Structure formats: C-alpha cells, structure tokens
Amino acid sequence: MPPVNRNNPRRAGSSDSRYAVMEFMREFPDDAACLDYLWRTLYSSGGRHYLCPKCDEMRTFHRVQSRPLYSCAKCGYGIHPTAGTIFEKSSTSLHLWFYGIYLMSSTRCGISAKQLERELGVTYKTAWRMFNKIRSLLTQDETPFDGIVEVDEAYIGGQAKWRSPARSKAKGVRRGSGTIKTPVVGLAQRGDNENSGKVFVTLARGNRAPDFVGHVMQKVLPATTVYTDETPKAEPLEKWGYHHGRVNHSQKVYVSGDVHTNTIEGFWALTKGGIGGVYHSVSTKHLQSYLDEYAFRYNNRDRVGRGMFTAFMERVIGEAEPRLPAPVSETPSVERS
Template sequence: MARNRVQFQKGLSLNEFLRQYGSEEQCCDAVAQWRWPEGFICPFCGSDQYCQLAYRQLRQCNRCRRQTSLTAGTIFASTKLPLTTWYQAIYLITQDKKGISAMELHRHLGISYNAAWRLKHKLMQVMLERDQNKPLSGFIEIDDAYLGGERSGGKVGRGAEGKTPFLAAVQTTDQSQPVKIKLTVIKGFRSDELLEWSRRHLTPDSTVISDGLACFNAVTEAGCEHDRIVCGGGRASVEEPELHWVNTILGNLKSALRGTYHAVRPKYAQRYLSEFEYRFNRRFNLVNLLPRLIYVALRTPPMPEKLLKIGLV
C-alpha cells in the first residue's frame, strides 16, 4: 500500500531546528530578515539609512534619529521572553498536528504558566487573523457542530446549554480530496447567521453540500449552488459519503482537542479552532510552517494581555 505523502513528509527535525535557530543571535538575524526582506525601512520617515546600536537590538534612523526594535509593532512587542523561547514554542506548536497546551509549553520551556498562556494565545491570534479573510471556493462540504461535553439533565442536541456552536467547512478537489478547511464559531444555526457566514467565507458560484438542516439553504442567497442531502441523524449522517471529509475533519478536531486540552472556554473557542485550521491548511509543507508563522506574526499588531483575555464572544 502506497504511503500518504503528506503524512510521511520529513518535517523540521529537532536537530535542524536547533542548527538554524539555536542561539539568540540566529533568531534575531532571522527576524530582521523576515521583517525587512528588502532591507531596513524606518517606520517613521521611510529612510533606509540606519545604524545598529552596539549593546541593544535597536536600529536608529540616520535621518529622524528615532529608534526601532526588532519586535516593535508586532505580536512580539514588549515581550520579556528571549526570541529563542518564542521560536521553541512556535516549533512545538507547528510540528505536532494535535497542538500543545499552555501547560505543556510551561513545562517544556521552563517559563511560568501565565507567560506560556500569553505566548500560546498570541500565536493562536496570529493564526486566526491570517486565515479569517480567506474564502473557500469550488466544492465545499459543510456541517454544524458543537464544542462542550455532555451534561446531565436539561435539553440535549441542538440548543443544549453550555455548548459552543461552530460551523465546519471543507473545500475539496474534483477528485474529492480535501484542500483546506474553515472552522467558525457562530451564534446559532439560523438562516441570518448562515447568510452572513456565507457572504464572508464562500466565493460566489461555489457548490455547497450539506445535510438537511434548513438554515443551510441560506447559502443560495450568497450566490452558491446548494446540494442538500437529507440523511437523518446519528450514524447515518456520519457515514454519508457526500459528507465524508467534513465528518472526518470534525472527528480529528474533537480527538485533538480532547487529547491536548483540559477544557476550551467558549470565549477562546475561535482561537483553538483557528489553530487547528491554520495547521491543516498548511499541512503540505511542515518545514515551512515555522518561518511562515513567524513571518505573519511580524505583521500582526501587538495584543496586550487585557485584550487577549477579552476573547471573541
């Protein structure tokens, strides 16, 4: 039986990671190269003439004399952690398809839990912002899903208390192979919510395949074709071949969340979903996951802890 090329790709080995980013100097040089690939440009006056301060990682513009650090204006701004710690965290987060919790980062990196939590959520925010405006197109399987365990008593199924509803969508090829996914927390499975989601996340003229949930009909108002399959609930819906990939993705997602995190609070749910989405959509090249994430992190605005804790409810 032929091996799956994606599953058996080489990835970035620990030895190679340490060879490239094992010292603070190497990490700083890489950040400078990714932040200013065409050479330093002063963010205040646009000049490309500068001097490097001898004892600090600061560049001083020769024209306006203002100083710029490597991480100012980025998600790394005001960090007290060395860049080597950030790189190690990004390596751990990107090379494991199930992710890693803040508690495990705290243990692996030797930093406080609070610092590990801030680092983890800042990187998940980078992933969220990177993919949130990239729509799906072509053939798309969608399904409704919920985060949250079972509770005794009360309503069960859709509308149960303590659950976070989210929409799962998988773009597939003409050969029915998954290309990329979209996982979005929504307020509920209503037609107005689905219409808003469709206009933002689907390209018009796409073909959407769903089960018989009535609110999915709203995709037609966003200019998409709709193939509605009434398959009932339970095992019948999971085994429906037309919805194979979206059910597979949901199964993998829930296994990853259960195996990695003790709990996912509703106000942070979108970040956890975006982390899984980000890695899946870039699974074809594990070696480049680390530099790609750092590159976009350098173009993501700072996010202090008080904003991190507001969440996305």
C-alpha cells in the same frame, strides 16, 4: 555503513518529523540569531543594508551587542527588529519565543499552555501569555470560497462531565444540540488539481435558517455548489442562488455520488480529538481562537519540512509589516536628484 557523526545529528530519512529540534537549534542557536532573522526578514531583505531614516541613504547596519538593536554605521540611528511584532516589549527572551513557536508548529494537534510552561521553563502566566499571543496570529482570512463547498454544523467545546448520560437522557438532553457545547459552523472548499481543500470555521450566530445561510453568504461566492446534510436550515440556499445538494444522514446515506460532507466532517474529527486530547475543554469565550488554530493547521497541512514553522513565522512577519517603513531593495541607490 558510513560512520555516524554524533556531533552533527541528522534527521532519519524515514522520520515523520517536519523540522527536527536539532535543525531548529542549528538555525536559531541563541537570541542573536533570532533577532538577526527578524532584521533580515523585516528590514534588509537578507543583507546588512537598509534605508536609514535619519541619513535618508542606504546604510550598513550593525547589531548592537548589548541590546536588541541594529544601528546605522554612519549616524547611529537604532532600529528594534521586534518593533510591531508579538515580541515587542516582552521580557521573555526571543530564543524562548522562537522555541515556543517551534513547539506549537511542530505538533500535529497543538500543545497547551501547561505544556509550554514545562518545555520552556517559564511561569504558567508567562506561558499562557505567549501561547495566546502566538495563537492570535493564526486568524482565518476572508478569501471567499467557490467551486464545491461543504457546510456543516458541529458542537464543540466544554464537556458536560458532571452530567451522566442517563440523567441527560432523563432530562431529554440529546447529544449535540442539547449539551453545553458551543454550536459552530464549518465550511470546506474542496481541493482540486492545483489547490488542496481549505476550511473556514466560526461560532454559529444562531440556530435559525437565516443564521446558517448568512454564514454561507458571507464566505461563499454566489452560484457556488454547496453540499450540506439534511438540516432544514439549509433550505433557503437555493433561493439565494446556490446550487444546493444534500445527503440524508438520518437515512444512513453518507455519500451520494459527489454529494457528501466528508471533508468538513474529517476536520471536525481532528478538531474535536485535538481539543479533547490537548486542551480537555474550551470555554465559548476562547473557542474561536482554538478554531482559528485548527483551521490554520489544516489549511497549511501540505507544508512539509520547515513549512509549518515558516507558516507561523510568516504570520509574525505579516503582522509587523504594516507598522514599518517600506523595506527598500538591497542595492544601495547611487542616483539622487
């Protein structure tokens, strides 16, 4: 057996970990490394050169030691790599931000602001603010679904703890639609050989058929095959040009050939388990951002190793890009008319 280098811990081959904390710490040992990452990714495409807006030439930029700033070697023009990102104007260190993102990206079901507070050693208020900023990056995109799409409703969120099951029964409150949980609609585009399945989840607009169909029409291309359970709200789908198949859950039929809603139901199970286990309960006001987070995790579930952390960082970078001057190529331009 080869000797173990205790100063250079390595992840065990059998480990399920995606991006071990030691790997993270090696890559981002301090604030400067985090700032350098932003600089490289947002401005210089990996190197030191950038088109200085003041000189209007490709210049070498150096990191200013005492401030979170890179400056042009020729004219001293300064660029804040955090400009336009969620880190801008934050008094929390960049290293803690990155570590917070690492923590949120390395757990399967997410972590709460309370856990973040404990892990980072910041106040609860700071942790809560960071947590919401990071989650605000995880919004779902508008790319339409096609192929085979499963659509299903669920009730998620607050738990009616004070209402005993007996009382609920006495009052005629059914599980699901009668409780204070919030109705949500989920759509799952099934995977194929090239792409894995994706979900899109949103708060339900209302409880009528046009609301239900409206969700489908907004996200799913016409003439797509749509599978639902026996809900009468899905009735008009055929009229709107979708190929509609349904499974009759009330008759204990869960799969009829290819027709089932198991993909989206699997997602509900993850989300309900996560929200119940990590966050305990979620108010309607915040529910959409939790749904976004779970959809983001689900839609990026194939990204292994550093992948989930990278997926989070891509959102950080993507959010910043529109506010920045277009990064130019690394090669300094010599031709100038």
